[in-house]
Amino acid sequence: MSASMITKKTIANALKKLMEKESFHKISVSDIMSACQMRRQTFYYHFQDKYELLSWIYKEETKENITDFLDYEKWEIIFDSLFYYFHKNQRFYRNTFKVTEQNSFQDYLFEHTKNLYIKIIDELLSESHLVMTGVIKQTLASFYSHGFVGTVKEWIENYCVVPPSDMALLMKHMINNQVVLLLQQTSDSSSLRG
Amino acid sequence: MKKILNDVDTIVQDMLQGFYFEHKHRVAYDAQHHIIYQKDLANANQDVAIISGGGSGHEPDSFGYVGEGMLSLAVNGQIFVPPTPEQVLAAIRLVNKDKGILLIIKNFQADVENFLAAEARAKTEGRQVDHVIVNDDVSIEDDASYNKRKRGVAGTVFVHKIVGAAAREGYSLQNLKAIGEAVVSNLHTLGVALTPAMNPTQSGVPFTLEDNEVYYGIGIHGEKGYRKEAFFSSEQLAIELVNKLKSLYRWEEGDAFALMINGLGATPLMEQYIFANDIRRLCALENINVTFVKVGTQLTSLDMKGISLSFLKIDDPNWEKWLKAEGDAPHW
Numbered sequence: 001m002s003a004s005m006i007t008k009k010t011i012a013n014a015l016k017k018l019m020e021k022e023s024f025h026k027i028s029v030s031d032i033m034s035a036c037q038m039r040r041q042t043f044y045y046h047f048q049d050k051y052e053l054l055s056w057i058y059k060e061e062t063k064e065n066i067t068d069f070l071d072y073e074k075w076e077i078i079f080d081s082l083f084y085y086f087h088k089n090q091r092f093y094r095n096t097f098k099v100t101e102q103n104s105f106q107d108y109l110f111e112h113t114k115n116l117y118i119k120i121i122d123e124l125l126s127e128s129h130l131v132m133t134g135v136i137k138q139t140l141a142s143f144y145s146h147g148f149v150g151t152v153k154e155w156i157e158n159y160c161v162v163p164p165s166d167m168a169l170l171m172k173h174m175i176n177n178q179v180v181l182l183l184q185q186t187s188d189s190s191s192l193r194g
Numbered sequence: 195m196k197k198i199l200n201d202v203d204t205i206v207q208d209m210l211q212g213f214y215f216e217h218k219h220r221v222a223y224d225a226q227h228h229i230i231y232q233k234d235l236a237n238a239n240q241d242v243a244i245i246s247g248g249g250s251g252h253e254p255d256s257f258g259y260v261g262e263g264m265l266s267l268a269v270n271g272q273i274f275v276p277p278t279p280e281q282v283l284a285a286i287r288l289v290n291k292d293k294g295i296l297l298i299i300k301n302f303q304a305d306v307e308n309f310l311a312a313e314a315r316a317k318t319e320g321r322q323v324d325h326v327i328v329n330d331d332v333s334i335e336d337d338a339s340y341n342k343r344k345r346g347v348a349g350t351v352f353v354h355k356i357v358g359a360a361a362r363e364g365y366s367l368q369n370l371k372a373i374g375e376a377v378v379s380n381l382h383t384l385g386v387a388l389t390p391a392m393n394p395t396q397s398g399v400p401f402t403l404e405d406n407e408v409y410y411g412i413g414i415h416g417e418k419g420y421r422k423e424a425f426f427s428s429e430q431l432a433i434e435l436v437n438k439l440k441s442l443y444r445w446e447e448g449d450a451f452a453l454m455i456n457g458l459g460a461t462p463l464m465e466q467y468i469f470a471n472d473i474r475r476l477c478a479l480e481n482i483n484v485t486f487v488k489v490g491t492q493l494t495s496l497d498m499k500g501i502s503l504s505f506l507k508i509d510d511p512n513w514e515k516w517l518k519a520e521g522d523a524p525h526w
Contacts, residue, residue: 004429005427005429005430005433006429006432006433006472006475006476006479009433009476009479010475010479013479064433064437068434068437069441071420071421072334072340072411072420072421072438073340073441074339074340077340081441084444123338
């Protein structure tokens with residue numbers, strides 16, 4: 001039996017719903033599978049254990065919300081959608097941050113956010129006819145992605161008090177005010193030019 | 195290239211004659227202007243005639259939707275070329291002078307220009323004519339802007355059905371235009387190709403794909419998509435298209451939608467239904483309320499292998515009623 005992606009999503013959805021009320025540690029594989037009305041054995045066709053399931057959710061949902069949109073949407077809109085997504089899923093994520101055995105959330109979000117920042121930098125460079133070495137570009141994208149991941153985590157932990165649209169606006173302003181200037185300066189410095 | 199045809203120059207006439215041969219008990223055919231229309235048009239018990247059409251190569255759209263409760267007339271251009279203003283004007287003139295006329299136009303520049311030129315001329319003849327422009331295509335422009343392409347694609351068939359059923363209930367021209375435009379503003383379509391279409395009037399193909407590749411966001415005339423990737427399952431395609439539509443609608447649990455799963459020309463029904471089953475499961479996960487589903491080859495791109503997915507957010511309960519209304523259009 002080949003693993004169905006939609007069955008994986010169905011199992012993931014059941015866990016996410018349960019985690020809006022219960023802590024991860026109190027939820028068993030049987031709880032998850034009875035919530036989605038599937039046989040317990042089906043779980044093991046798709047995941048080794050609930051930690052792997054949690055990790056799959058991080059990986060799949062960050063990919064689907066960021067990387068899969070890179071060639072479809074303006075980066076500004078990707079930020080809007082991303083904050084909207086985390087706002088909608090905030091109770092689940094607040095709960096998962098307490099799971100110390102499995103905290104790949106930040107790794108996956110970092111990986112995909114970095115793809116987004118690379119796209120942004122490439123577009124800004126091309127608009128302003130600037131060039132930059134790959135290493136510098138990677139460093140810059142890493143810097144902003146680390147900041148983004150930490151900021152999102154803290155925002156969720158603090159119950160998303162700042163509205164998602166304001167958060168997205170802040171990120172966009174930061175790019176338009178800082179990154180554009182930074183690219184010009186970095187690109188002007190001949191030692192960093194590609 | 196093997197194609198079941200004779201002379202490339204007479205493809206459209208030959209096809210329309212064949213359709214008329216099958217349906218002459220209920221439709222009439224204007225061979226000079228390539229118009230298929232309801233035989234009893236003059237006696238139709240409705241105040242407004244619905245006219246659509248466009249380039250050929252999208253069959254069964256639009257002549258397959260000529261029938262009671264759907265289109266009154268369909269005007270057919272050459273392959274991927276819209277009918278001329280003269281053809282559209284000829285269609286308008288087939289309608290009784292006392293009736294209003296609503297044109298349903300797919301949003302391609304040449305289509306819009308030709309239909310609107312005909313509309314303007316018909317108005318000088320004292321005709322009551324108005325139009326709805328369908329722009330459900332939410333793939334992107336090929337210019338790095340990420341702007342949505344907004345052409346008219348498979349969702350057009352939902353507009354034919356809803357507006358056509360409302361026309362039969364006696365709605366006025368002004369109301370039908372408003373209904374059509376409200377439907378269009380809630381309608382989004384996105385497709386995926388497994389192969390490009392072979393246009394018998396042209397050499398070459400508009401894009402190429404590796405054997406294992408699919409192309410998301412292609413248009414119905416070979417317009418480019420937004421991403422190529424390796425194919426591994428129907429589920430993968432369903433997830434990709436649903437995620438994009440979800441991001442545009444930002445739907446909430448319980449929102450009502452009508453769905454169309456459309457084969458793009460050379461997609462077996464078996465595959466369309468497998469894809470439909472994936473869509474069913476994803477909609478259940480999203481907990482959205484699917485009140486109407488249409489699966490089939492409705493609006494094609496010649497022999498393209500691929501599928502398109504249209505969502506219509508139901509903003510007015512009448513839309514669902516009109517989608518479900520009985521009619522006799524042969525390909526609905």
